Amino acid sequence: MKVYDGSQSESTTQNAPERIKVGIAEYKVTTDAALLTTSGLGSCIGVAIYDELNGAAGLVHVMLPSAADIDGGNRAKFADTGVEVLVEALEAAGSTTDAMRAKIAGGSDMLDFSENGSSIGSRNAKQVRRTLEEYDIPIVGEDLGGDHGRSIKLEAATGELIVKSANTESITL
Template identity: 75%
Template sequence: MKVYDGSQTESAQQSQPERIKVGIAEYRVATDSAVLTTSGLGSCIGVGIYDEASGVAGLVHVMLPTAEDVEGGNRAKFADTGVAALVEALEAEGASRDGMRAKIAGGSDMLDFSENGPSIGSRNADQVRETLTAFDIPLLGEDVGGDHGRSLRLEADTGDFVVKSANTESTTL
């Protein structure tokens, strides 16, 4: 009979990549074989940026489109300043903007407020795309829109961006 006591052998511990959780309105940068994860993406957007040459990857979980008229505060909360903060952090770890590639997920319309104009989810997605374009970072894949939540992981060693949706199988972008 096998007994599970929560401990792992040294070889099992070495084979598991470090898992780094990124909360709402947060960003993190990783190198080597770490895996960046976030969940709870409804209207929020998860932006993963990877530079293959340097092996540096980063993930930001943004809530709102722009930080206009906001003094100070949390840059990661907004699509425009969150992407900028992530790019700066990636560059500080040795990534080159020329080598950066992005993938995004989220931006759902969880609640229908269509009579009040575009949803927060679609405005978030539009702002992320606009900010990535301003930084000349190509957007290689996206899983946005719909009316369902998502969680995702970004594998720092490969740049694989795996999206798990509430109503579909996992998708790798």
């Protein structure tokens, strides 16, 4: 759908990559030059995985560390099974784990209700790292922790991850 807001020329609007929104506890994969976006990353983590060889890219927005903590449910909701389902979807699109690279953002300590001193954000980060390591997928960029929320955009064509937060300037990983 073409949208004209007066700030872009018509040719720029027509050439803009498709924007694919990824909600909380969702994942999406593309083999096109799309822009995968998610927002509301507090203690949640956005895991972006891309494959430069075949052009596939995917993004998952995980909420909690482990599916074992809660029986059943949506695999994309958890750091362990969310990474798994994203890797499976990328493999179905023709990628191999050897060619995959990951970038991660989020894991803030905005609301810490834990009694053992380990926040959900830091536990999410630890589990994401562990699961990516199990697949031998290197993390080549990250913006984790702190006490602020984030929104991210994965440029599928380049693998660049743009991280926006309320109290800092945007960074590109």
